[in-house]
Amino acid sequence: MKDNSEKKHAFPNCSIRHILDRFGDKWSILIISILGHVGKQRFNELNQQIGDISQKMLTVTLRSLEADGLVSRKLYPEIPPRVEYELTDLGRSLLPHIEQLALWAEKNMECILANRAKYAQKKVG
Amino acid sequence: MKDNSEKKHAFPNCSIRHILDRFGDKWSILIISILGHVGKQRFNELNQQIGDISQKMLTVTLRSLEADGLVSRKLYPEIPPRVEYELTDLGRSLLPHIEQLALWAEKNMECILANRAKYAQKKVG
DNA sequence: AATAATACTTACCTCGAGGTAACTGGCGAA
DNA sequence: TTCGCCAGTTACCTCGAGGTAAGTATTATT
Numbered sequence: 001m002k003d004n005s006e007k008k009h010a011f012p013n014c015s016i017r018h019i020l021d022r023f024g025d026k027w028s029i030l031i032i033s034i035l036g037h038v039g040k041q042r043f044n045e046l047n048q049q050i051g052d053i054s055q056k057m058l059t060v061t062l063r064s065l066e067a068d069g070l071v072s073r074k075l076y077p078e079i080p081p082r083v084e085y086e087l088t089d090l091g092r093s094l095l096p097h098i099e100q101l102a103l104w105a106e107k108n109m110e111c112i113l114a115n116r117a118k119y120a121q122k123k124v125g
Numbered sequence: 126m127k128d129n130s131e132k133k134h135a136f137p138n139c140s141i142r143h144i145l146d147r148f149g150d151k152w153s154i155l156i157i158s159i160l161g162h163v164g165k166q167r168f169n170e171l172n173q174q175i176g177d178i179s180q181k182m183l184t185v186t187l188r189s190l191e192a193d194g195l196v197s198r199k200l201y202p203e204i205p206p207r208v209e210y211e212l213t214d215l216g217r218s219l220l221p222h223i224e225q226l227a228l229w230a231e232k233n234m235e236c237i238l239a240n241r242a243k244y245a246q247k248k249v250g
Numbered sequence: 251a252a253t254a255a256t257a258c259t260t261a262c263c264t265c266g267a268g269g270t271a272a273c274t275g276g277c278g279a280a
Numbered sequence: 281t282t283c284g285c286c287a288g289t290t291a292c293c294t295c296g297a298g299g300t301a302a303g304t305a306t307t308a309t310t
Contacts, residue, residue, distance in 0.1 A: 015230040016158050016223070022237070024149050026268075033141050043287050054269055059288060069240030079277050080286040090233060090240075097225045098141070104222050105140035108215060112147070115194030115215075151298075168257055179299055184258060204307050205256040 022068065027053060027061040029098060032070060035087045036095040043083050070094065147193065152178060152186040154223055157195060157212065161220040165211045195219065 023029050027050075034049055035041060041049070047058055062085060065071035070091035076082040087095070148154050152175075159174055160166060166174070172183055187210060190196040195216035201207040212220070 015227040015234065016155055018234050019226050019230045020149075020151065020154060024145075024151070026145065026149070029145060030141055044285095047287095055288070056270085056290090057268060060268085067241050067244035068237045069244075070237070075287095078286095079275090080284090081276090081288085083287065090236065093233070094229060097222070097229050100222045100225060101144050102140040104219060105144045108218070109140065109143050111215065112193045112195070116192045119192035119194075169255095172257095180258070181260090181300085182298060185298085200257095203256095204305090205254090206258085206306085208257065 025061070027057055028065060031058075031061055031065060032087065032091055032094060033098055033102070035071065035085060036092065036098075040084045040086045043085070046085065065091070150186070152182055153190060156183075156186055156190060157216055157219060158223055158227070160196065160210060160212045161217065161223075165209045168208050168210070171210065190216070 030050065031046065034046065038049070043058070043062075046062075047053065047055065050058070053061075062071060062073070066073050068090075069088055072086050072088050074084045074086070076084070155175065156171065159171065163174070168183070168187075171187075172178065172180065175183070178186075187196060187198070191198050193215075194213055197211050197213050199209045199211070201209070
């Protein structure tokens with residue numbers, strides 16, 4: 001009997017791990033927060049806003065956000081084509097929590113970087 | 126004149142990207158949340174709590190959290206050695222925001238998974 | 251003399267997230 | 281007839297996060 005089941009982790013880890021699994025990638029959270037700030041955006045607008053994302057990852061990330069129901073995609077069958085992305089209600093409900101984190105980062109990132117520098121010093125000196 | 130500077134991204138992206146850079150890895154947030162729940166923990170206790178982390182990544186992650194000043198490390202020079210990890214005030218200040226996210230996940234993850242399944246269906250059918 | 255216990259460290263390897271660059275389709279403009 | 285626009289798609293490649301397994305130091309125990 002190899003009981004490699006039912007004992008993994010008893011904590012609210014579950015939801016945290018879900019969060020990390022789905023939003024721990026490089027672009028999802030950023031895109032959500034941009035759409036939250038500026039509202040509707042077209043593909044190339046997002047591309048320019050972010051600046052250093054590849055077309056491939058922009059489509060991949062948008063598709064997965066769409067699949068999760070966090071972002072809506074509206075295609076206008078014109079030529080050249082126009083596509084508009086926008087947060088859904090679900091996506092919008094996530095925004096405030098992200099912004100809390102961002103706020104925390106703004107307040108504390110300097111301190112963290114200072115700590116890290118000090119720690120690196122200790123290792124050397 | 127190649128002006129590849131000063132135009133990257135004008136948004137509060139900055140703090141969000143900082144967050145993702147430092148906490149977007151597989152274990153940091155989880156360890157912070159565990160230490161937040163149970164308080165002081167020894168190395169092997171953490172190892173067992175998490176269940177599926179490797180020793181290597183546990184040390185690596187703890188070191189980086191320590192370097193950032195989010196977690197404190199107390200070594201008791203006994204034999205065999207004893208080490209206790211605990212959140213610092215800075216680490217503790219991050220907790221509520223993480224828990225907000227976790228709460229959001231608990232409420233909405235089911236919906237997200239349902240959306241994803243429906244989306245996959247559409248692709249097939 | 252061998253084993254156990256703790257908290258690692260080290261060498262080695264895998265795998266997939268993400269990047270790059272070129273191509274697509276349909277139309278209008280030069 | 282070739283180019284440009286928009287929103288992708290595709291093939292290919294890199295690189296590093298993270299896993300595995302074995303080794304380290306020290307002492308007490310059997």
